[in-house]
Amino acid sequence: MKIIGLKLTLPAVLAIAFASPASAAEHGAAPNKDFEAKVQYCKTCHGLSGQGFRGAYPMPRLAGQQPEYLENQLRAFIDRRRTNPVMFNVAHVLSPSMVTALAKYFKDLDPKPLDGAPTELAAMGKKIYQEGIASANVPACASCHGQDAKGQGEFPRLAGQLYDYVQKKLMNWDKERGQDRAKPDTSAIMEPIAHGLTQQQIAAVAAYVSNLE
Ligand code: HEC
Ligand code: HEC
Numbered sequence: 001m002k003i004i005g006l007k008l009t010l011p012a013v014l015a016i017a018f019a020s021p022a023s024a025a026e027h028g029a030a031p032n033k034d035f036e037a038k039v040q041y042c043k044t045c046h047g048l049s050g051q052g053f054r055g056a057y058p059m060p061r062l063a064g065q066q067p068e069y070l071e072n073q074l075r076a077f078i079d080r081r082r083t084n085p086v087m088f089n090v091a092h093v094l095s096p097s098m099v100t101a102l103a104k105y106f107k108d109l110d111p112k113p114l115d116g117a118p119t120e121l122a123a124m125g126k127k128i129y130q131e132g133i134a135s136a137n138v139p140a141c142a143s144c145h146g147q148d149a150k151g152q153g154e155f156p157r158l159a160g161q162l163y164d165y166v167q168k169k170l171m172n173w174d175k176e177r178g179q180d181r182a183k184p185d186t187s188a189i190m191e192p193i194a195h196g197l198t199q200q201q202i203a204a205v206a207a208y209v210s211n212l213e
Pocket of ligand 2: 072145161186
């Protein structure tokens with residue numbers, strides 16, 4: 001009995017002795033804990049898988065978002081170039097390395113889109129997304145946001161983004177984005193495009209992208 005006990009105990013002791021200092025050194029215990037806590041905090045609003053959430057107002061999907069775009073937006077909230085009182089409070093306490101770590105983390109999540117968009121509008125939305133509207137000088141959304149709406153670099157992913165969030169952003173573009181006229185940013189690219197769309201066209205294209213995986 002004693003021999004069996006020893007056999008079982010020794011590897012366990014060795015595993016603890018060797019494994020724990022190594023993993024602590026690898027991840028850096030304290031920053032890791034801060035990061036986990038911060039991610040949990042983001043998820044209280046943005047959904048447990050970063051899929052977005054409908055509360056009193058829509059909380060956008062962050063899952064799969066382009067890291068460069070996500071970092072740009074956090075900085076825009078901090079500088080108040082993009083106005084949102086909630087996200088200013090959230091973002092201005094984040095260190096630059098935390099911003100980068102969060103952007104990297106959300107990029108790798110891949111939940112299904114939240115549903116809720118009227119499907120009867122999606123066909124019209126698809127046409128706008130892929131071809132634009134020549135008569136209104138609106139270029140194809142796909143030319144910047146990608147054929148599959150996954151985005152690239154500073155061009156955001158739109159696939160799976162909440163229907164009501166997309167609508168609100170397009171309708172209020174010049175009231176919320178690029179608010180520091182002395183510091184023009186990437187939001188200026190979208191301003192004429194958002195303006196060129198009617199309310200119905202906005203609803204249609206928002207419905208289309210919101211259902212893409
Ligand atoms: C109290 C709720 C709340 C918390 C907590 C919160 N957010 Fe937000 N977030 C929002 C809302 C609301 C918006 C939409 C703002 C708007 O409509 O412009 C938003 C927008 C964003 C955007 C812009 C998304 C886009 O598609 O342009 C990013 C990026 C973001 N949040 C990241 C984060 C991160 C990272 C955390 C955690 C550190 C976090 N948020 C925590 C409520 C929250
Ligand atoms: C010439 C390139 C270009 C084209 C074409 C374009 N976009 Fe954009 N779009 C951008 C850029 C750049 C941003 C990020 C702006 C920023 O950094 O604030 C953006 C942001 C957006 C956002 C905000 C996303 C978010 O999470 O808040 C929406 C919604 C959007 N575009 C929808 C559209 C739609 C719909 C079309 C087609 C009708 C379109 N875009 C065509 C470049 C483009």
